[in-house]
Amino acid sequence: MACGNDRTRGPPLPHIPPVDSEAGSGVPEGEFRRRRGKEASFRPLGVGNAKRGGPSVSALGDRYRRKLRYLTARRATRxxxxxxxxxxxxxxxxxxxxDLPDLERILSLDDLxxxxxxxGQKPLPDGYRRDLLERMR
Incomplete structure (x- = not known):
């Protein structure tokens, strides 16, 4: 008499190759992902680059604004x-x-x-621009 738990073996499942991000094939994560949640190592895009010969915030212009626009649109909660x-x-x-580096610093805070x-349930930590926060409200 067969039990209700008996399972017959079927043909083997076909091999499905992993997606690049699952395989760890060296696809680098973005700068934002690496630094997310690491306040100590946070450096906004373009800040400090002028000293090393890189572009300043104003030289980055539209690229920097597109990055900030993306950071405002992709958050954990609706x-x-x-x-x-x-x-x-x-x-x-x-x-x-x-104001852009200060805004990016605020946007780097944990979503919750x-x-x-x-x-208004928590105070703004020291070192952040309160006037930008007031405009966000």
Whole structure:
């Protein structure tokens, strides 16, 4: 008498090659992913590059703004995305170049912490620009 747990073996499954990111084939992760959550090693794009002969923030211009636009649109929670997308729609094109590294630093905060700060449930840590945060609200 057969048990209900008996399973017959079928043909073997075909081999499916892994995707590049799963195989670890040397595809580098982006600068943002490597630095995410590591506040101590954070350096905004373009800051300090002028000393080494690299482009400054103002020279990066549109590329830097596109990066910040992406950082406002791709967040862990939909609520935070809505807040940041509205901020970017109102102020993104008119932000002075000097404010961009400070904005990137704020956007580098953990998503849940940033949402709590924007909702007034947590205070803004020292060293961050309060005026930018007020514009985000």
């Amino acid at each position: 609520e935070l995305e809505v807040i940041l997308e509205r901020f970017w729609a109102r102020h993104g094109a008119t932000l002075p170049d000097e 912490d940033l949402l709590a700060i924007l909702l």
